[in-house]
Amino acid sequence: MARYRVIAVCTIVAGFFTPAHAHDETAYRGLSDNSIASSPPPALADPGGVRRALAARGIQFAVGYISDILSNPSGGVTQSTHYAGLVEASVDIDLETLAGWRGLNFHADAFQIHGTSISAENLGSIVSVSNIEAWPSTRLFELWFEQSLFEDKLSVRFGQLAADAEFLIAESAGVFIASTFGWTTLSSDNLPIGGPIYPIATPGVRVAVSPNEDLKLMVGVWNGDPVGSCPDDLDPGQCNESGLDFRLKDPPLLLAEADYAYNRDGRMLGTFKLGGWRHFGKFDDQRFDLNGGLQGITGLAPLRLDGNYGIYAVIDQMIYRLPGESDARGISVFARVVGSPSDRNQVDAYADAGIVFTGLIPRRPNDVFGVGFAYTGISDDASGFDRDSGLSVIRDYEGILEITYTAEIRPGWILQPDFQYVWNPGGNVPDDSGGRAVKDAIVVGARSTISF
Numbered sequence: 001m002a003r004y005r006v007i008a009v010c011t012i013v014a015g016f017f018t019p020a021h022a023h024d025e026t027a028y029r030g031l032s033d034n035s036i037a038s039s040p041p042p043a044l045a046d047p048g049g050v051r052r053a054l055a056a057r058g059i060q061f062a063v064g065y066i067s068d069i070l071s072n073p074s075g076g077v078t079q080s081t082h083y084a085g086l087v088e089a090s091v092d093i094d095l096e097t098l099a100g101w102r103g104l105n106f107h108a109d110a111f112q113i114h115g116t117s118i119s120a121e122n123l124g125s126i127v128s129v130s131n132i133e134a135w136p137s138t139r140l141f142e143l144w145f146e147q148s149l150f151e152d153k154l155s156v157r158f159g160q161l162a163a164d165a166e167f168l169i170a171e172s173a174g175v176f177i178a179s180t181f182g183w184t185t186l187s188s189d190n191l192p193i194g195g196p197i198y199p200i201a202t203p204g205v206r207v208a209v210s211p212n213e214d215l216k217l218m219v220g221v222w223n224g225d226p227v228g229s230c231p232d233d234l235d236p237g238q239c240n241e242s243g244l245d246f247r248l249k250d251p252p253l254l255l256a257e258a259d260y261a262y263n264r265d266g267r268m269l270g271t272f273k274l275g276g277w278r279h280f281g282k283f284d285d286q287r288f289d290l291n292g293g294l295q296g297i298t299g300l301a302p303l304r305l306d307g308n309y310g311i312y313a314v315i316d317q318m319i320y321r322l323p324g325e326s327d328a329r330g331i332s333v334f335a336r337v338v339g340s341p342s343d344r345n346q347v348d349a350y351a352d353a354g355i356v357f358t359g360l361i362p363r364r365p366n367d368v369f370g371v372g373f374a375y376t377g378i379s380d381d382a383s384g385f386d387r388d389s390g391l392s393v394i395r396d397y398e399g400i401l402e403i404t405y406t407a408e409i410r411p412g413w414i415l416q417p418d419f420q421y422v423w424n425p426g427g428n429v430p431d432d433s434g435g436r437a438v439k440d441a442i443v444v445g446a447r448s449t450i451s452f
Helices: 011-017 047-056 095-099 118-123 171-175 185-190 380-388
Strands: 059-076 081-094 104-115 137-149 154-161 202-212 215-223 252-262 270-289 302-321 330-339 347-358 368-378 397-410 413-423 439-451
Touching: 047 059, 059 118, 059 413, 081 095, 081 118, 095 104, 118 439, 171 330, 171 347, 171 368, 185 302, 185 330, 185 347, 185 368, 270 380
Parallel strands: none
Antiparallel strands: 059 081, 059 439, 081 104, 104 137, 137 154, 154 202, 202 215, 215 252, 252 270, 270 302, 302 330, 330 347, 347 368, 368 397, 397 413, 413 439
């Protein structure tokens, strides 16, 4: 399942595709401030004035391309270089401007995914070292309406939704390309094919309440299985290859989160989030069989357990702001912890933390440097199964360190050299010899992100 991980909450892409405010010149032309088309002459940026005409009617569209070249010179199962690419096309419509329906907005986006997965083919890791890795396909992702009410204190979003777009996010972690700094390895490993996340969203409803500017409460319900029953010889991405299945009959997934922003009037803004999820389906016991015996000894089918859940906390804190800067340039830190029950999950504990430097080079105010570490803990029941089976290599944990730098070549084009080190790929699993663990892996490479 390593190839099915979140775009770190649409981290790089979301930053580039954010619609500009109405008073900006780029918004008048229908462009985001961070579009590569924002700086050329209008005749080149907007041939025929199409974007400008659509923007005047409340319609914004964007196209972006992310490409990764990553190599593992040592460690893992094998060593080679991989290329992965993602084209995203999106449209956002303000239906108040277009049709006079106050507070109603529409969003849709689609992907063209290509390339290969270094995580699945070379590393055998739980984490995807690239958050764009997925089964090659052309697919619909999200398709939803959002109605805002009571001066934006209440909003209801409904349609085909991605849970990783709003839940379990540490904003500062958006700079990293490893998938776990978006939707964590715990949540992606413990939910059916990772849950309703990149690249397969599912039908759902999300309600958000903001009683004041500091507090936000969210709850959402999704169809809990993006693909349903999928033959063992197929990748899950092949079972909903177009993103058009719109499944509705699977057991539901419920998520809830409370976000509190503090020190908003000061210079060191912080955010604390507390949340959790509950899946109402059936899950396999990690150690015991349907008769209560040890699976590793009897070889019988696992005991089936009702439901699954996870609880998490997130903190995101600015600790230094550059003198004279009114925006987010400075130093921020983040940390997240997540837990799930041991008996029905391979992963029962997760933690990550990192530090992010933005704009510390005066002549490069939009460049970002980040260092992050994530720990994925294998459950006692999963480790117990290995011992019961007489394995010489016992699963215990997987760790990943990422060091990255985003360099803005020009607005809308970023180059991002990246280094990652993966301890115990797969959580400490045997290599092909069966007697030794897969070796720790080094991954190096670069990402290019272009938005138009």
